[in-house]
Amino acid sequence: MKKIIQDVVFKKTRPPAVTPAKSTPKVNEAIPKTGLEPISPHTFLQKGVGASPDGRESNSKFVLWLVAVIAFIFLLFSVSVLFTSAKIVVLPKIKDLVVEQEITASKDAKNGILPFELMTIKDEETRILKATKQVDVEKKASGQVFIYNAFSTEPQKLLIETRLEGEGKIYKTDAPVIIPGSTVKDGEIVPGSIEVGITAAVPGEEYNSGPIDLTIFGFKGTPKYTKFYARSKGEISGGFKGLAYVIDEEEANGVSNDLQEILKSRMLARAKAEIPSDFVFFDGAAFFDFGDTKPKIEAKESDLPITEKAALTVVLFNREKLTSKILELTDKEKTGADFYIADLNNLNFTIKSPADLSLGEPKELVFSLSGRAKTVSKVDEDKLASDLLGIRKKEFRQVLANYPNIDQAEVTIKPFWRSTFPENLNKIKIIVKS
Incomplete structure (x- = not known):
């Protein structure tokens, strides 16, 4: 039988229950449009439970991090400025030198003759001996x-x-x-x-x-x-x-010799300590005078003192002037103003005349110097430090090229990330090694 659509009866069914979904509230159409996309509240909720809808807490954290970063950068800058320093280790040019010269020196230092100075030190030492023997x-x-x-x-x-x-x-x-x-x-x-x-x-x-x-x-x-x-x-x-009480003459002479050795050692040490740093002293230029007196071997008392008195005369030379004289005789291209002789004191020094300086103060003396030494180029540390003020580290070699008397140099700048030298002379340290 042919069914007509009107004859079809549809069974009324209940629509399925739908759980209302959390829908996005409608944006009030009355709010004027700003061109910005509306932001869903879910956006804030995804960043942390309890986030405030208006974002004020997130902005505070951002500001705190920004301040911390700026403070850290400022701290690094302060450390870089306040604690910056530079150390330059310099090796000057060094050459071997053979010395074998006879030199004349004068007390008056006239006509280009090497000048000399005399220093005199006096001292005495006493030892008490016990005498047991009596004689007339x-x-x-x-x-x-x-x-x-x-x-x-x-x-x-x-x-x-x-x-x-x-x-x-x-x-x-x-x-x-x-x-x-x-x-x-x-x-x-x-x-x-x-x-x-x-x-x-x-x-x-x-x-x-x-x-x-x-x-x-x-x-x-x-x-x-x-x-x-x-x-x-x-x-x-x-x-x-x-x-009088007497002691054996041989015993007295032995004590006297011991006292002389004590005086020699003590007076030499004192002389070396008192010599100015710009003067040079040679062991061969020291002359002792103990006088001609023999030790006393008799006395009214049993305690018999043995006393030695000594005078030490030392010949001194100005270090730079002596260096200039040696270089004048060995290498005329060098002067004491540009070079110094390392271990100058270790050269062998011998007085030729007068034979004994203890007899008086001579106006002139002749001496010989011999041995091996090294000439070392002088480095103007103050000028080098001044030339390095504020320059970049990569420019160091250019500055060093102006110092032909320097063989090698090593530079260290702190903190390690700084690439320029300090702008304060007190923070640049020059160390010259020879």
């Missing part, structure tokens, strides 16, 4: 005197054992002497003088004396008597007559 002793007092000639410009010769009188006592000279003649300076007479040892005419303590004036006994009654005179150098001592 007769000992003559002795000492040193200066004899003066104010009589004439001509020298005056005196024989050995020339008698000198002072305070009613007679002493005799220990050696023949020639007293230099007097001179005239600024219209005044300057007496000539000479030093000589004297000994009392007879033994006894009464001849012991402090400093005294003496006359020449043989000139009494002549015009020379008041124009020739003597003055003691310190005390006149050692006179004795009677029972």
Whole structure:
């Protein structure tokens, strides 16, 4: 049977239940359009539970991170500026040098002659020995005197054992002497003088004396008597007559030698400590004078002192001037202003004349220097540091090219990320190694 559509009856069915979905609220059409896409609240919820819909908390975190980054960058900049420093280790040019020269030096330093200076140090050392032996002793007092000639410009010769009188006592000279003649300076007479040892005419303590004036006994009654005179150098001592404690002479000499070695060591150390840094000192240029006195071996008391007195004379040279003189004789292209000699003190130094500086202060001396040394180029550290101020590290080699006296150089800049030298001289350190 043919069915007509009108005859079809549709079964009424209940529409399926639909759970209402959380729909996006409609945007109020009354709000004016700004050209910006509307933002779904889900966008905020995906970034964290409880995020505020208006984004204020997210913006605060962003600002905090931004401030932290800026502070960190500022800290790095501050560290870079405040703690920046540069250290440059420089190796100057060095050459071998063979020295074998005889040099003349002058106290007056005239006509280009090398000048020298003399330094004198005095010291003494005493050791007490215990004497147990007693004997009868007769000992003559002795000492040193200066004899003066104010009589004439001509020298005056005196024989050995020339008698000198002072305070009613007679002493005799220990050696023949020639007293230099007097001179005239600024219209005044300057007496000539000479030093000589004297000994009392007879033994006894009464001849012991402090400093005294003496006359020449043989000139009494002549015009020379008041124009020739003597003055003691310190005390006149050692006179004795009677029972005395004595020690063995060999023992006394041994102690005396020990004391001299102690004095040598101590005085040399003192001399080296007192010499200015711009002067040079050679061990061969040190001269000791212990006098001619023998150690005392008798005394009234059992405690017998052995005393050694010494005078050290040291020849000193200005380091730069001596270097210039050596280079002048060995390599005329170099000067002491541009080079120095390393280990200059280690060269062998020998006095040629005078033979003994302890006899007086010479006006001129001749010495020899020999040995091997090295010439080292001087580096103007202040100028180099000034040339490096504020330049970039890669420009360092260009600056170094202006210093032909530098063989090698190594630079370190801190902090490590800085690529420029400090702009403060106090933060640039130059170390010269040789």
